Amino acid sequence: MKIYITSHKHLDLPCNELYQPLYVGAYRIPHKDRRQNWLYDDTYKGNISKLNSTYCELTGLHWIWKQSSEDTVGLVHYRRYFESPASKRHTITQREIEHILDSHDCIIPERIPCLTSKGRLVSVAEQYRTFHPGTDLIQIAEIIKKYQPSYYRAFLSFVRDEASFAPYNMIICKRELLDGYLTWLFEIETRLSRRISPLDERTPYQQRVFGFISERLLNVYLYKNKCAAYQCPVYDPSNSAAELYQPLETCPKRCEQYRGDCPDPVRNGIDYSPVFDTSFYLSHYSDLHDTFRDCPSFALDHYLTHGVKEGRVAHPRFSINSYVNGNPQIWNAVGHDHIKMLHHFMEHGNNAQRAIGHEDGFYKQESTREQGLKLSPQRLMRDFYIRDAEQRGYID
Numbered sequence: 001m002k003i004y005i006t007s008h009k010h011l012d013l014p015c016n017e018l019y020q021p022l023y024v025g026a027y028r029i030p031h032k033d034r035r036q037n038w039l040y041d042d043t044y045k046g047n048i049s050k051l052n053s054t055y056c057e058l059t060g061l062h063w064i065w066k067q068s069s070e071d072t073v074g075l076v077h078y079r080r081y082f083e084s085p086a087s088k089r090h091t092i093t094q095r096e097i098e099h100i101l102d103s104h105d106c107i108i109p110e111r112i113p114c115l116t117s118k119g120r121l122v123s124v125a126e127q128y129r130t131f132h133p134g135t136d137l138i139q140i141a142e143i144i145k146k147y148q149p150s151y152y153r154a155f156l157s158f159v160r161d162e163a164s165f166a167p168y169n170m171i172i173c174k175r176e177l178l179d180g181y182l183t184w185l186f187e188i189e190t191r192l193s194r195r196i197s198p199l200d201e202r203t204p205y206q207q208r209v210f211g212f213i214s215e216r217l218l219n220v221y222l223y224k225n226k227c228a229a230y231q232c233p234v235y236d237p238s239n240s241a242a243e244l245y246q247p248l249e250t251c252p253k254r255c256e257q258y259r260g261d262c263p264d265p266v267r268n269g270i271d272y273s274p275v276f277d278t279s280f281y282l283s284h285y286s287d288l289h290d291t292f293r294d295c296p297s298f299a300l301d302h303y304l305t306h307g308v309k310e311g312r313v314a315h316p317r318f319s320i321n322s323y324v325n326g327n328p329q330i331w332n333a334v335g336h337d338h339i340k341m342l343h344h345f346m347e348h349g350n351n352a353q354r355a356i357g358h359e360d361g362f363y364k365q366e367s368t369r370e371q372g373l374k375l376s377p378q379r380l381m382r383d384f385y386i387r388d389a390e391q392r393g394y395i396d
Helices: 049-055 058-067 094-101 124-131 135-147 149-161 175-193 206-224 278-284 286-292 296-307 320-326 330-334 338-351 377-391
Strands: 002-007 019-023 072-077 106-109 171-174 229-232
Touching: 002 058, 019 058, 049 058, 049 206, 058 072, 058 175, 058 206, 072 094, 072 175, 094 106, 094 171, 106 206, 124 135, 124 149, 124 206, 124 320, 135 149, 135 175, 135 206, 149 206, 171 175, 175 206, 278 286, 278 296, 286 296, 320 330, 320 338, 330 338
Parallel strands: 002 019, 002 072, 106 229
Antiparallel strands: 072 171, 106 171
């Protein structure tokens, strides 16, 4: 058994019979600066160390997959460890791991809630598009449908229905499970890399797309294969008082569905229906639902004045954060004027031929307002991902 501690810098880390430091992105480190008791992810033919800026700890997982020989292996981070079930703020021991794996297939981090910047509980899909280019998930859905079709429904169910997931790409499991998972994962990630160019089109944080995606895909794989996963709390040994997640039971509940009138979203002769849906907006935020349910015509004014600046989502197929994160050059075109960002999307987004950041870019569907529908945000999100993933198809 061996648990590998991934790190992108040299630190004083445990190095013993159970724990082994593994430097990721090691291609940058001269051999003269390497430590004798560390391992490095660039030491074998076919390594992906140079992809570390976009693949994150996956370059370490790839090393474990191809180079380690233990029957039971795991990955943790230099500042995130699995916590001992018997001793809070202490690292899990080999004996505890063996006991857990006697009755479980793997150990993963305790699931964290999918929260917006306002602390609202949302689906995996919406949480992703709040902080990242949302069409990453559409791309993955297309890839899975074409190349891993047996996982297609599991993926859609996970992103549209779940409101929490096990993060960090951390896992401890038997070799057979890891081999199967990583064979599946890296096929998908490789196909995704042929569709997007993160180094050219994203900020440094958003360039880590393949690491972000794999955090979600691990959950899909375990769910589809009915793996018995032990959810273990994670802690930071350098800051033992810090809480790395908010317990799901303490998160705000989802908002009551708005069922009132939906005035036309027009201001100063401009139709904002591509980016604003009254029912969707008020059903997403309890503070707005309570404030504007009796005067829904003012909801658009709130969005244009405050909501768009706060990154609030006001349409099932548009997120200002997703649009800008996928297209950072927009900052150069319009600066920090969020209204101009909306206008930029309405004028150019539907004509864009790039598959990054445009959640409505390739879809010619009527808005929910035009259809006269008043569905819940969760149903809208579910239907959106099902329709778009089923109706569209790329050829790699």
